[in-house]
Amino acid sequence: QWLSAVSAACLLGLSLPAAVTGTVSAEAAGAPAEEETAASTAALTEYYRYAAAHTSVLPAAEALELPLQQMAGNSGEAAAPYLGKEAVRLENGDFAEWTVTVPQDALYTLAVDYAAEAGNGQDLKLSLQIDGVTPFKSASSVSLKRIWRDATDILQDSLGNDLVPKQQEVFAWQSVCLTDDSGYMSDPYRLCFSAGEHTVRLTCEGGTFYVSGI
Numbered sequence: 001q002w003l004s005a006v007s008a009a010c011l012l013g014l015s016l017p018a019a020v021t022g023t024v025s026a027e028a029a030g031a032p033a034e035e036e037t038a039a040s041t042a043a044l045t046e047y048y049r050y051a052a053a054h055t056s057v058l059p060a061a062e063a064l065e066l067p068l069q070q071m072a073g074n075s076g077e078a079a080a081p082y083l084g085k086e087a088v089r090l091e092n093g094d095f096a097e098w099t100v101t102v103p104q105d106a107l108y109t110l111a112v113d114y115a116a117e118a119g120n121g122q123d124l125k126l127s128l129q130i131d132g133v134t135p136f137k138s139a140s141s142v143s144l145k146r147i148w149r150d151a152t153d154i155l156q157d158s159l160g161n162d163l164v165p166k167q168q169e170v171f172a173w174q175s176v177c178l179t180d181d182s183g184y185m186s187d188p189y190r191l192c193f194s195a196g197e198h199t200v201r202l203t204c205e206g207g208t209f210y211v212s213g214i
Helices: 031-054
Strands: 003-005 071-074 081-083 085-090 097-101 108-114 124-130 142-144 147-148 165-171 176-177 191-193 196-204 209-213
Touching: 085 097, 085 108, 085 196, 108 124, 108 142, 176 196
Parallel strands: none
Antiparallel strands: 003 108, 071 097, 081 085, 085 209, 097 196, 108 176, 108 191, 108 209, 124 142, 124 196, 147 165
16 A cells, blocks of 8 residues: 555664575475475575665655555556455556655665455466566565455364365455565565655566555
8 A cells, every 4th residue: 555664673684594595406406396495595585685785775764655546557457446446457467657756765665555356366476666677586476465264164074173164265455565475584575765756567477456556
């Protein structure tokens, strides 16, 4: 729903976890699952380098809200009501873009106000560009989670063992900060904006969802 300010402790003194600084052996690179882990680690290492290059920049003092009405353009459908909000619908390859004027050099997290459309149940995917550039590799594929709830009570089998309830998707609005989903880092990405005008573009890379602002 807004481009949010971060606390002063978020980035200063940032250090790499052991999983990020470690090397990957040639043998490990042969297994698909470990190849994926190595790729995620490399992408996160690039983000840490990006963060380390901006440790002298302070967190923003105030949040910047960029609602749908301030959208500079999009390649998807025209804005329309969805679940009680005006929003743009993005499917694979569609983008939405905002122009923002930043008062001074500062660090921001970026929260997206979105709601999923029915699909295959997998996470939604988007990419982020600032001024036409992907700031770091992992920003090219960021997950947006769907909402799930138990569709039944917890049942038991003939031996009295609990069974996992069936899941039912809930369609509702969420405001979620963009973050790494590899499991190595839980904090949101900290993005550095210099003073002046910038463009922020979100592109759908998987699934279909609606966006009402950032």
